[in-house]
Amino acid sequence: MRAIKIKEGIYWVGAIDWGVRNFHGYLTHRGTTYNSYLIIDEKITLIDTVKANFYEEMLGRIKSVIDPSKINYIVSNHAEMDHSGSLPIFKETYRDINIIASPNGEKNLKKHYNSDWNLKVVNTGDSLRIGKRTLQFVLMPMVHWPDSMATYIGEEKLLLPNDAFGQHIASSERFDNQFARDIVCEEAAKYYANIVLPFSGQVNNVLDYISKLKIEMIAPSHGIIWHSYLDTIIGLYKKWANNATDEKAIVIYDSMWGSTEIIAKVICNVFECNGIPSCLMGLKVNHISDIMTQILTAKYICVGSSTLNNNLLPTVSSFLTYMNGLAPKNRVGLAFGSYGWSGEAVRKIEEVMNNCGFKMM
Ligand code: FEO
Numbered sequence: 070m071r072a073i074k075i076k077e078g079i080y081w082v083g084a085i086d087w088g089v090r091n092f093h094g095y096l097t098h099r100g101t102t103y104n105s106y107l108i109i110d111e112k113i114t115l116i117d118t119v120k121a122n123f124y125e126e127m128l129g130r131i132k133s134v135i136d137p138s139k140i141n142y143i144v145s146n147h148a149e150m151d152h153s154g155s156l157p158i159f160k161e162t163y164r165d166i167n168i169i170a171s172p173n174g175e176k177n178l179k180k181h182y183n184s185d186w187n188l189k190v191v192n193t194g195d196s197l198r199i200g201k202r203t204l205q206f207v208l209m210p211m212v213h214w215p216d217s218m219a220t221y222i223g224e225e226k227l228l229l230p231n232d233a234f235g236q237h238i239a240s241s242e243r244f245d246n247q248f249a250r251d252i253v254c255e256e257a258a259k260y261y262a263n264i265v266l267p268f269s270g271q272v273n274n275v276l277d278y279i280s281k282l283k284i285e286m287i288a289p290s291h292g293i294i295w296h297s298y299l300d301t302i303i304g305l306y307k308k309w310a311n312n313a314t315d316e317k318a319i320v321i322y323d324s325m326w327g328s329t330e331i332i333a334k335v336i337c338n339v340f341e342c343n344g345i346p347s348c349l350m351g352l353k354v355n356h357i358s359d360i361m362t363q364i365l366t367a368k369y370i371c372v373g374s375s376t377l378n379n380n381l382l383p384t385v386s387s388f389l390t391y392m393n394g395l396a397p398k399n400r401v402g403l404a405f406g407s408y409g410w411s412g413e414a415v416r417k418i419e420e421v422m423n424n425c426g427f428k429m430m
Pocket residue numbers: 147149150151152213214232290291
């Protein structure tokens with residue numbers, strides 16, 4: 070295992086999860102990474118750790134640079150277990166390490182690991198001198214947990230925002246210019262649509278805050294480090310956070326005997342005939358997390374279901390529950406369907422779309 074230098078004295082020491090294909094319900098076709106960053110300064114600092122079962126991989130990478138017992142601080146930007154899972158064994162092995170977290174981070178870490186760790190708690194505006202560098206902390210509540218925060222190093226123009234700007238890509242390449250831009254941006258879009266979208270208001274606050282910082286590198290906690298495509302990803306985040314959409318239609322459906330599918334195809338065709346690109350997504354062959362990636366920038370959302378008994382097909386019901394939780398805004402909705410029972414499906418789809426605030430066609 071080796072560390073990868075991302076700047077002079079700063080190393081990526083994370084882990085690559087090549088095999089993960091489901092990340093709390095989100096299909097991760099390309100696997101993922103858990104990114105951890107080691108800063109060599111007077112006080113040696115680790116930014117985040119990795120999922121518990123990847124501890125040895127992270128430790129191996131750290132050992133390729135320094136003896137882990139020399140680490141003074143671990144900044145826990147986020148308590149979710151993919152980033153904090155290695156903290157208990159780290160703390161047990163290297164007892165003198167001080168953990169730094171946000172106020173909610175402290176609460177979550179102590180409850181989750183049933184620990185009495187004496188953490189250093191930081192808020193937005195707090196900073197910590199570690200030698201020639203100063204760590205500045207920015208709370209990012211709900212991006213995407215209440216405890217989330219970013220660490221900024223002004224001397225390096227480096228932002229470490231944890232989940233924000235992440236993508237689920239397993240790769241031994243670390244930088245955006247080593248990858249096809251379309252793939253990195255598509256995975257960033259999928260990540261935003263499935264994880265960050267409900268908290269777009271808070272993302273806008275973060276974007277405002279970071280617009281005042283000098284940034285030449287964004288190193289998130291999953292996937293590729295942004296360096297060459299910084300303007301691209303910041304522009305995309307602004308678009309997504311404002312729920313800005315394109316003239317594009319997504320037609321999502323499931324069908325029992327093919328009637329709802331016929332309607333779905335007709336709807337797609339009508340959009341095309343009106344010069345609006347459309348995408349037909351049957352729920353038997355498309356995962357809901359991939360559908361959300363398409364919905365991220367689509368203005369028109371059409372959902373169809375056959376009626377089963379007095380309800381929706383379970384696949385449609387599951388999709389609507391998922392979409393409702395992710396709360397896309399500023400969309401135009403259309404519900405459609407067919408029935409052999411009493412035809413409640415369309416009304417039930419409309420209820421969810423109304424609840425999402427969609428303007429109905
Ligand atoms: Fe990558 Fe919210 O954890």
